[in-house]
Amino acid sequence: MQMSADGKKLFRSSLIVLSVLLGTTALTVPARPAFALSELKKAPGEEPQKPAEDEKAAPVEEKQEEPETSPLELPMPDPLIRRNGAVTEPADEPPVTDETPDETPQAPVEVIRDIEKAPEPVRRMRELIVEAAASGDIQRLAPLLGKGMTETQVSLVESNESPVETLKGQSGDPDGNEVLAILLDVLATGFVHVGKGTPDEMYVWPYFAEKPLAGLTPPEKVDLLRIVTAGDYADMQEFGSYNFYRVGITPDGQWKFFVTGE
Structure with missing residues (x-):
């Protein structure tokens, strides 16, 4: 059956309208959200897949512990006493000497405070020294200090200066006071x-010069601190002995030394 030209046009118009209606309906239907693969539920009766046998992890081989080896030990020396041959080698012994340590205690130092117990020449020289020193004029010591072989030692270091000039140089003031x-x-x-009884026999002031500082009594410490400061005394204790000024006069009245230091 043949359609007329008007019928064909009407049929095409109907198809166009139908297509528009279908497209509009599709746009108005809400879209469902997509699910991740992990959120999908397994179908009932479905069993989880088992890994293939060839994909199983290989068993971990247990590491065998190596036996501990002890460090290299040196062989012990042969004993000095051999039991099979009865040979004995004695150990070295220190040589025997006839010398014995000197453990004789030192005699206590006798401190003399009475000048009358000294010989008259010693007393006379001491008196002259005191008079010259008390005058405040250091030049008055010059005749007492001697010359040449009898010159009084006033320093532990050799010097070309006169004894008076050396003493003035040791003083804290220019006049030697x-x-x-x-x-x-x-x-x-x-x-x-x-x-006593030797060429070095002498009378020595102060007595601290010949007495250990550790053995000083409280009154003797006061005597010492009249000459030196507490700081000087501490230094002397560390040094081990008195090391300040000291005077020596021989039994025949010669002024032997007036020195300070070690």
């Missing part, structure tokens, strides 16, 4: 008699 004051303080203390 400090040294004169020290000389008076030293001769005001007790003294000791040393080297």
